[in-house]
Amino acid sequence: MPLNAFQNTFAGNPLDRASDRRTDVAWLAEMQASPESLAMVLWNGKPLCEAAPGGGVQIAYVPATMSDELAGGAERLLFMGLWKETAVFAVDIEGGVDPAEGPLRGLGAFEDLRAVAMRLTPAEAAMAATAKSMFEWRRRHRHCAACGEPSLPVDGGWKRQCPACKAEHFPRTDPVVIMLPYIGDRCMLGRQAAWPKGMFSALAGFLEPGETIEEACARELMEEAGLKATTVTYHSTQPWPYPSSLMIGLLAEVENDEAAPDQTELSEVRWFTRAQARDLLAGKIEDASAPGPLAIAHQLIKAWAEGE
16 A cells, blocks of 8 residues: 555555565575566666557566576565565576576566656565666676675675675665746756757756755756745655665745856756646647646646646
């Protein structure tokens, strides 16, 4: 059950992460060898999917007994957790040759997670995002940050340990504030020059050390658009596996509408009434578009436009 009424795509992983069992090497080996255990497979960040009964797609699980051969060792293996009594693992495969044309022929096809997320169940989208984010962290942190020596995965893949200096390294999540500024009956959206023509979205930026969420929101609004925040309200969060961020969704009331894009992060800004924001989400504005429902930015605009 979700902890609050609103849940973004990639949130709501239903697995019991069983973090208290991750250090039990014998138990993990037993679970991996069990014919009841399952594994999801990712190739270059794309989950293996298959057709779902009644239409749509679903994760194509393989027996966990295949995971050792597919992973080729602990570096590309992750204990995801328990679905009731069933252990679920994830395997990471890299390279240019599609495994669906080789050892996994006939079991499904690898799909881009961003493209397929809205067709998966929310639970499976969240599980796939968790695996993708973890494997991205591993790829980027294979060496000890303290001494530079290669580190090794431990605790079911949820920690890395340096055999040289014994330093321990844990998965990182980069917090990002993403906010919709508004004043009265209008909200402001911005666009970057590199985005698709006419695409407008909420403003966003990384939370810096020593900042509160509210302070980061205010700083980013001032830096990017010259707006002074007066009130910051929390909406929701979204795990974002590109590569490993947590998007913190906010609604920010601002002092005035005298916005000026900084021409570095933003090339253009535009104000929308609630009715215009609803039309924007519905694709009814000819020269402007909004992010799709996958993105928390879409949900922020929708919540404000509907007065939620």
